[in-house]
Amino acid sequence: MTAAVSPGLPAKMHALVAEFVATPGAVEAAVAEFGSPAHLVFPQVFAENLARLRGQLAARVAEFRICYAHKVNQSRAFVVAAHAAGVGIDVASRAELDSATAAGFTPDRIEVTGPKGEALLRELVGTGVTINVDNLWELERVAALAPPGRPVPVLVRVSGFAGTPVSRFGVPLHRVDAALTLLAGARERIDFRGFAFHLDSGEPAERVRAVESCLVLTERAYAAGLSPSVLNIGGGFRQVFTADATAFDAYVHALRESLLGRGEPMTWGGNTFGFQLENGAVHGTPVFHKYANTVDAERMLAELLDTGLDSHGGRALAQVASENLLQVWLEPGKALVDHAGITVARVEFVKETADGSTVVNVDLSRDTVTPADQEVMVDPILVPAAAPVAGANRGAVGVFVAGRLCLERDLITNHKVWLPRCPVPGDLIVFPNTGAYHMDLSAARASMHALPPKVAVTQRSGTFRVCRDGDYRHEVA
Structure with a gap:
């Protein structure tokens, strides 16, 4: 479903990480060499x-x-x-x-x-x-x-x-x-x-x-x-997660409105994220309140x-x-x-659910990108495949991102996120700022899936280099 107004949660990113993600072919090359999903760290x-x-x-x-x-x-x-x-x-x-x-x-x-x-x-x-x-x-x-x-x-x-x-x-x-x-x-x-x-x-x-x-x-x-x-x-x-405090406040306002039945539904399965609905009003402090920190x-x-x-x-x-x-x-x-790690996963398929929601399934589990039961309130970044599917939706679209486990709870985003277009199989999704606990705290090998590899990314003389985390050696600048 495409929203008339697309509230966003833009993530604050370090300039080096943002440059790596924006460099054509850089993320794809790292995944091609080390596999998807993968955790990328920036020493x-x-x-x-x-x-x-x-x-x-x-x-x-x-x-x-x-x-x-x-x-x-x-x-x-x-x-x-x-x-x-x-x-x-x-x-x-x-x-x-x-x-x-x-x-x-x-x-x-x-x-x-x-x-x-x-x-x-x-x-x-x-x-x-x-x-x-x-x-x-x-x-x-x-x-x-x-x-x-x-x-x-x-x-x-x-x-x-x-x-x-x-x-x-x-x-x-x-x-x-x-x-x-x-x-x-x-x-x-x-x-x-x-x-x-x-x-x-x-x-x-x-x-x-x-x-x-x-x-x-x-x-x-x-x-x-x-x-x-x-x-x-x-x-x-x-930590400071959000790049735009005003946009964060606007998203939370839209979320509160949606909980009251006004505007587009923005949560999966009636999740209130700790808000309490009483007498036609929304009260309380949400579980994701730390993401508002500036x-x-x-x-x-x-x-x-x-x-x-x-x-x-x-x-x-x-x-x-x-x-x-x-x-x-x-x-x-x-x-x-902070801002020294990202996680990358590949889109496997996109589907519509019985209530009309769009769900993007990736080759990653919630427990390998989200600490415990927290909800990560910054937007993932869509990195298009080298050869996008013809006729792909080019308008902003609100989606839920789902993991690869055969469990209802394996939703990476229980809140709706808006991407610049509807993803297609083969696209990559980048989850920003996952270095602090997100990668390891809750990680499990459910369904015998291997844990994502860690990859170290450095830049020297304007050129990015990637290696296995265990092979990283410090170089004097």
Whole structure:
């Protein structure tokens, strides 16, 4: 069905990625060599993102460390790029640790986060990596396992800050005294480096409250005879998906109208995306609200570092950290791979359903391009086949994109997206900005489909080069 008005959700794209997608034959050549579907990663974009965050820190604090959160993407190219840039890495499993060491990371540049069992703790103790302990049991086990005279570097993650939703991670604030007592009694076994936190929320006020709480705990640690030197503010820095906030708002308005029966239907199967319909009105916050964000990670970090802390006479966070000789650590993942990955799939067929909807089936599953149950609210990009089918519809058309599994839920877009024409078999569909969790978090081999390969894309002297992600080698520009 062609809409009289075609609301769109244009995706923000890095200039390098946009140039690659727009280069005639570039996407098709990558798929021809490595197969469809495929995940394409851009380590040069990763490096630019990293440089921008590093610049904000360098301008404000005396000492800092960035640890790339490996869990955001399994790509080797990103890990190699992080190593080449001289930063640290945050790993959350034995396999991620192996990935980091294979790329050249030494123990002093590795931090291990997340919940850790007995077996992993036994492997970590004595290696020199920094263990970011999640709970008192982990801290007790590290103290018991650590050899005397070779203290294990440890950060203590805390949680339970005022105005912040309860978290299953971290030592609750009311249990920190027990941690300090344990740390004070285990100085020969544990090198306590400081406190850490990680918030899922991107709300600045929540992060500021967490920082102030950690500074109070740091003073308590000093009083207990400890010498913390690190304030770890975690990750969770936001991404910017949309290229046009006004267009995003217009799409959401049209979607809300459609839920009320006004205008063209825009959702599959009556999906309301978290909106609630009551008394002829639409209420609530949609599940895709993060896609409305317009504040990028660089600005978010700068504003956080410049925030005046009421508990410290209004002095900026960065100033307080420097005055107290605290290194500021952070663990960005999404922020570093933002706009550094795309996913490509080939159109297999197009069909009309019983309600008149147009469904475009691609050789990809929802779980290999969408994190968990989220709805990705930016438009895919149509890359026409080299020899388009004669008579193909050239007008903008609203479609749903469906996956290849024999499951009703395998819809890649539960919201209608408008493409410049109706796709035909052989066309390629590019899903923008899939580097952060989209590629790996929910990926499964349902129906025995192989996982899409990862392909690294770089540009040198105006020419694009592609290689298997595992074969990527950093080159000095």
